[in-house]
Amino acid sequence: MKEHFAIKYLRREILPTVFCPGCGNGIVINCFLKAVSDLGYEDLSGFAFVSGIGCASWCISPYFKADTLHTLHGRPIAFATGLKLARPDLQVVVISGDGDLAGIGGNHLIHAARRNMDLLVICINNLNYGMTGGQVSPTTPENVTTTTSPYGNIEPPFRLAELVAAAGANLSARWTTYHVGQIISTIKKGLKKEGFRFIEVISQCPTNFGRRIGIDKPPDLVKWIRSICTVKKENSNEKLRLGIICERYRPGYVSVLKSLMERVRGEG
Amino acid sequence: MKKGRVEFWNGNIACAEGAIAAGCRFFAGYPITPSSEILEHMAKRMPEVGGVFIQMEDELAAIAAVIGASWGGVKAMTATSGPGFSLMQEGIGYACMTETPCVIVDVQRAGPSTGQATKAAQGDVMQARWGTHGDHEIIALAPNSPQEMFDLTVRAFNLSEMYRVPVIVLADEIVAHMWEKVRIPDDIEIVNRRKPSRPDEQIFGHELDTGVPPMPAFGEGYNLLVTGSTHDGYGFRKTADPLVHRKLVTRLVNKIRKNAEKIVDFEIYGCDPEDAEVMVVSYGCTSRSADEAVRQALEEGIKAINFRLRTIWPFPEKALRELAERVKLIVVPEMNLGQLYFEVERVACGRCPVILVSRIGGGEMVRPQDILRELRRA
Ligand SMILES: Cc1ncc(C[n+]2csc(CCOP(=O)(O)OP(=O)(O)O)c2C)c(N)n1
Ligand code: SF4
Numbered sequence: 073m074k075e076h077f078a079i080k081y082l083r084r085e086i087l088p089t090v091f092c093p094g095c096g097n098g099i100v101i102n103c104f105l106k107a108v109s110d111l112g113y114e115d116l117s118g119f120a121f122v123s124g125i126g127c128a129s130w131c132i133s134p135y136f137k138a139d140t141l142h143t144l145h146g147r148p149i150a151f152a153t154g155l156k157l158a159r160p161d162l163q164v165v166v167i168s169g170d171g172d173l174a175g176i177g178g179n180h181l182i183h184a185a186r187r188n189m190d191l192l193v194i195c196i197n198n199l200n201y202g203m204t205g206g207q208v209s210p211t212t213p214e215n216v217t218t219t220t221s222p223y224g225n226i227e228p229p230f231r232l233a234e235l236v237a238a239a240g241a242n243l244s245a246r247w248t249t250y251h252v253g254q255i256i257s258t259i260k261k262g263l264k265k266e267g268f269r270f271i272e273v274i275s276q277c278p279t280n281f282g283r284r285i286g287i288d289k290p291p292d293l294v295k296w297i298r299s300i301c302t303v304k305k306e307n308s309n310e311k312l313r314l315g316i317i318c319e320r321y322r323p324g325y326v327s328v329l330k331s332l333m334e335r336v337r338g339e340g
Numbered sequence: 341m342k343k344g345r346v347e348f349w350n351g352n353i354a355c356a357e358g359a360i361a362a363g364c365r366f367f368a369g370y371p372i373t374p375s376s377e378i379l380e381h382m383a384k385r386m387p388e389v390g391g392v393f394i395q396m397e398d399e400l401a402a403i404a405a406v407i408g409a410s411w412g413g414v415k416a417m418t419a420t421s422g423p424g425f426s427l428m429q430e431g432i433g434y435a436c437m438t439e440t441p442c443v444i445v446d447v448q449r450a451g452p453s454t455g456q457a458t459k460a461a462q463g464d465v466m467q468a469r470w471g472t473h474g475d476h477e478i479i480a481l482a483p484n485s486p487q488e489m490f491d492l493t494v495r496a497f498n499l500s501e502m503y504r505v506p507v508i509v510l511a512d513e514i515v516a517h518m519w520e521k522v523r524i525p526d527d528i529e530i531v532n533r534r535k536p537s538r539p540d541e542q543i544f545g546h547e548l549d550t551g552v553p554p555m556p557a558f559g560e561g562y563n564l565l566v567t568g569s570t571h572d573g574y575g576f577r578k579t580a581d582p583l584v585h586r587k588l589v590t591r592l593v594n595k596i597r598k599n600a601e602k603i604v605d606f607e608i609y610g611c612d613p614e615d616a617e618v619m620v621v622s623y624g625c626t627s628r629s630a631d632e633a634v635r636q637a638l639e640e641g642i643k644a645i646n647f648r649l650r651t652i653w654p655f656p657e658k659a660l661r662e663l664a665e666r667v668k669l670i671v672v673p674e675m676n677l678g679q680l681y682f683e684v685e686r687v688a689c690g691r692c693p694v695i696l697v698s699r700i701g702g703g704e705m706v707r708p709q710d711i712l713r714e715l716r717r718a
Contacts, residue, residue, distance in 0.1 A: 083563075086576070120558045122408070134565050134576055139558040141411060142567035142577075144434055147404040150396065154405030155558060157392045158366055158412025162559050183397040329392070336387040 078105040081116055083137050091127065094290025096249040096275030100167070100196050101131050103252055103273075107259035120162040122152040124177060126203045127277070128169035128196035146176030149184045152191050160326045163263065164190070170197040170211040174232050178210070181232075181270075185239035188267040190324040194259070195232060195270065198277035206280030213300060217284055233272045237318035242267030244317045248274040248297050251314065258316065266324035274301065274312065344525040351489040351516040352377035352419075355445055355509065356385060358493030359417050361528050364443070365391035366416035368405035370398055370424060373458050374513040375447035378419035399424040403431030403444065410440045411566060413557025415497055419445035421513075423454065425464060426471070432506050433472030434568040436592060439504035439544065439553070441533055443496045448512040448624075450703065459703030460513035462624055462675040468508045469653050475589050477596035479603060480508040480653040482623040486520040492650065498531035499603060503595055504552050510652060512675070513703060514625035536562070545573020549591050550598040600654035610634045610645035618642060618718040619667045621660065621684050623649040626673045626706050633711035644715050652680065657687050664688040669718040673697040673706040 078101070091097045108116070116138035123129035125145035133142035139162075143151045148166045156164040166173075173181050173195045184191060200218055201207040207220040211232060215224040233246040242265055245258045255273060262269040274297050276282060282293040302311040349357065356378045359367070367382040369375075379395065386393035392409070396402040402418045409416040420428060425446040435442055448464045450456035464471075468480040479499050481492040489511060496507040536543065536554040543564065546553045553573070556562045565575030570585045578584040596603065609631050610616065618637070622630035627648040637644040647663060649656060664670060669692055672681040681696040688694050695714050699706045 117559075117561060133567060137563055139562065139564045140566065141408065141558070142565075142569070143404065143407075144430055144568060147400060147431070150401035150404035151408035153394070153396075153401070154366065154368060154408025154410075154416065155412045156408075157394065157405075158409035158414040158416070159557070159559050162412075179397050180401055183401075333387045333390065337390070 077109050078102060081105045081108065081137055082135050086134055089135060090130065092279040094276065094278045095127070096198060096273070096277070097128060097131050097196060099249040099252065100194065100255070100273055100275065101135065103255040104167070104194065104259055107256045107263065110256065111260055111263060118163055120155055120159065120164045122148045122155065122164065122166045124148040124168040124172035126169035126172045126201070128167065128198070129172060131167050131196070146172055147180065148172065149177060149180040149191065149193065153184060153189050156190055156326065157329070160190070163192070166191055166193040168195065169202065170195055170199065170232070171201040171209045174230055175210045181236065182239040185236045185241040185268045185270065187325050188240060188242055188322050190266050190268070190326045192262045192269045193271070195272045196275045197232060197272050198275045198281055200277060200281040202277045202280050206284055218281070219284065231312065233270065233317040236270040240268070241270050241318065242320045242322055242324070243269040245270070246272040246274065246312060246314050246317060248294070248301055248314065249276060250294050250298055266327065267320070267322055344523050347522045347524065348519060349486050349522045350377065350519045351483070351486045351511060352447070353381050354486040354489040354522045355419070355493045355511065356381040358490035359443065359497065360385060360389055361490070361524065362415065362494040362497035363530055364415045364417045364497060365389065366406065366409035366414045367391065367418065368394050368396050368402040368409070368416070369418050369420065370396055370402050372421045372424045374449055374516050375419045375421045375445060378445060399427035400431065403428040406442045407431060407435050407438070407440045410442050411558050415441070415501070417443040417445065419447065421447045421449045422451045422464065425467065429471040432478070433474060433476065435506040436472065436476040436478065437568045438566050439555070439592070440506070441500035441504055441555070442506050443493065443500055443509060444506055445493070445509040445511060447516045448510065450700065456702065458513070460625060460675060460705070461700060461703070462512055462626065463679070464510065465652060465676065465679040468510050475593055477505070477593045478508060478653055479503070479505055479596065479651070480510045482510050482649055482652045483515055484624055484627045484648065485515060486518060486522050488650065489515060490522050490524065494528055498529065501531045501533045502552070503599070504533065504555055505596060510624070512624050514705065542573030544571055544575050544588070546591060550594045551591065552595055596654055601658065603651055603654055604656040604659070605650040606656050606659060607648045607650060608645050609648065611638060611643045613645055613663060615643050616645040616663070616667050618644045618669045618671070618715045619663055620644070620646045620671045620673065620711060620715070621649070621680070622646055622673055623652055623680065626675060629706050629708045630673055630711055632708035633715060636708060636712050637715045640716070642715055642718070655683055655687070660684065660687045664691040667692055670694045671697055671711055671714045673711050675699055675706060
């Protein structure tokens with residue numbers, strides 16, 4: 073039997089993953105590794121992966137056979153910034169959750185986008201805090217019940233891809249776990265670009281999100297997620313827009329810093 | 341010893357230059373008085389020496405970036421004061437758990453909270469020791485002059501590389517803003533982290549419970565698994581196994597505790613310690629008043645010494661216990677309402693009385709006469 077294409081990038085000795093059956097995290101792992109495989113990488117040696125704390129953060133650590141930095145809740149982008157500037161030759165990728173990247177870590181997200189820091193950030197947005205039991209997150213849709221919004225969420229959610237686009241990223245996109253082909257091609261696009269690249273994947277957490285809204289079957293939850301999204305280009309107040317939200321061609325932070333250093337040292 | 345070069349620097353500049361001399365090539369920080377000159381000096385100097393400077397969005401990010409850079413194989417530092425130091429505590433704990441070498445400078449100012457933001461204090465002694473949660477050991481050094489801001493920053497890097505531990509330079513506003521002559525030796529001893537000799541070596545484990553494992557960098561082919569969660573020697577998370585946790589955290593503590601004698605560093609000024617009848621235990625800017633008080637006491641015929649800590653953590657228990665055996669009185673001057681004082685009292689353990697001389701507010705130093713008055717009591 074031919075080995076699955078992704079196995080060579082994974083620490084096979086610790087598979088299967090600990091994620092709940094039907095969780096969207098596996099789809100994102102698959103998409104990322106398919107993109108890497110399509111681009112012809114034999115292994116992950118040119119990469120460095122950074123994550124925060126949460127279910128999404130476990131995608132890379134310990135499963136990716138690569139250098140991985142599993143950091144503090146909310147801070148992966150800040151850790152990744154230091155790592156990237158110390159090792160600009162490495163392709164630094166952050167994979168983490170919505171609570172991690174946009175709740176506790178929201179400040180780092182917008183500042184990294186503003187700086188156009190050379191990072192590829194994939195946010196697995198399962199619309200709640202999965203690991204801690206399904207609390208409301210900054211991306212939970214209005215009126216949805218979670219363990220900390222038992223009467224329905226009264227707060228409007230962030231639209232992450234638009235937020236990051238507005239903050240200055242070179243690439244910002246949104247898909248759902250249903251859009252596997254599109255996620256793969258956007259990751260490939262992201263891996264070929266410099267600067268800050270952000271891909272939000274709306275994902276299903278059947279255990280802590282679906283169950284609380286009365287949709288516990290993963291395929292039904294994916295359908296529901298699709299129903300709150302739209303592929304139409306015009307901004308909709310009700311629905312989350314899918315696709316590439318912005319693409320820019322500004323130089324990334326590393327190349328700007330490099331020219332500053334050359335200027336200071338009189339080499340420019 | 342060769343003479344070296346002499347500069348006229350304030351403590352903050354000396355600290356930044358000490359870091360550069362030690363090989364620091366990454367600095368991330370966030371502005372805060374009275375440490376900002378370190379940030380500003382690094383902004384100018386890092387590009388000149390081929391290093392990276394970045395002003396982050398907050399102190400949480402600054403310490404995180406420093407740790408990230410350290411795993412990139414670069415010596416890295418941040419500098420802050422009071423409130424910023426509080427914000428860094430979670431990151432410092434992560435550096436302890438992941439055994440990441442890095443240097444954190446805390447230029448102490450009067451707290452709690454924003455307190456008196458521009459005024460000197462020594463109120464972070466216990467925060468340096470216990471600021472982050474969970475069992476851990478840390479190293480903290482206390483310079484008392486611009487010269488020591490340079491020397492001890494170099495030492496902070498060396499210790500952090502040797503023990504794979506975050507090291508805190510616990511300075512204060514007075515020492516940071518004081519201008520003095522700083523002598524830069526021609527040859528400065530530099531320690532670099534030990535690299536693994538085999539590809540399968542444990543990066544987070546050691547057969548000795550006092551051992552420091554080797555540390556490769558990202559991008560060197562080790563497939564590193566770095567996590568702040570409890571992990572085995574290879575970095576795999578083991579968040580339920582009691583033995584793995586016990587073994588890891590015990591080693592993290594013992595690698596400092598059981599090597600404390602090699603790390604501690606103090607200076608004794610005054611009469612022959614064998615003859616001493618009274619002793620001051622001091623650190624940082626306050627130790628300058630203590631030296632003066634002891635000088636005056638000696639003139640008055642009082643057999644006094646100033647036991648000055650250059651390493652606060654680990655605490656020089658053994659040396660202090662021996663001296664407490666001999667003297668009749670210990671005086672601890674501090675710009676706080678008693679922090680190291682309690683540690684001295686614990687070690688003296690009833691062998692002799694321990695008196696606290698406090699002064700807080702307005703950045704006013706403990707005066708020599710305040711210390712001398714107590715020394716005369718013995
Ligand atoms: C400073 C801090 N606060 C809180 C926590 C507890 N915590 C762990 S994971 C998590 C939420 C994770 O949610 P998200 O980032 O959305 O990831 P998910 O688990 O949903 O994939 C929280 C709040 C923590 N580890 N650290
Ligand atoms: S709790 Fe939710 S996000 Fe976490 S593994 Fe289970 S399904 Fe996935």
